[in-house]
Amino acid sequence: MANIPKKYLYLILAIVFLTLSTLGIINLLNQSKQTYSPLTPTSLPTPTISEFEAETEPETETPPSELQPTSLPDSPPAPSDTPTPTPTIQNFTGPGFSLSYPSYRKLTEEEEASGWRYVFYSSRGNITLHAGTQWSWQHPGRTLTSGYTIADQPTFRYEIPTQTLIDFQQLDKYYTIQCVHQGVGELKQECLDFAASFRFTN
16 A cells, blocks of 8 residues: 555545445444334233131130229320421621521631622522622612611612612621522521621621
């Protein structure tokens, strides 16, 4: 093959490749045309169960003189009170505030452009507290009202089906509680409990 010019070598290899490809396609088509006979279940022999007689032990009677009467209690025993487990509540104190959160959440603190972000992580949905010198998000209609308050401060509450955001401020500090609840009622309530626990410490 060393004496064959390159252009002929490529031509020969192309013909071999096309031939092999054609044979492969023909083989696949032939295999798909084969008819398969459906499998029919064979009948299994039914086992016969021979009748047997159970062995019985002769009953022994207790003489009447050995029988002892038992007394029944006047009232059934009272059920024991088992306490319902409640999640442990953790307390957190940040710069100028404190709050409470369920212990199953993992707290991480991250610095952001305007201040700090405190993420209370759960695989079901996070609760995040943004605290800084400006709002952590923009909304053209943000108006703080006293209809719902946090630590006696008016708030702006914004809700979508998957999240709740609550903005409030004290002097030159701006706070946003962001709850990702995915529309789950239990997580929505946990968000409100989290917000209700917020207190200013200065």
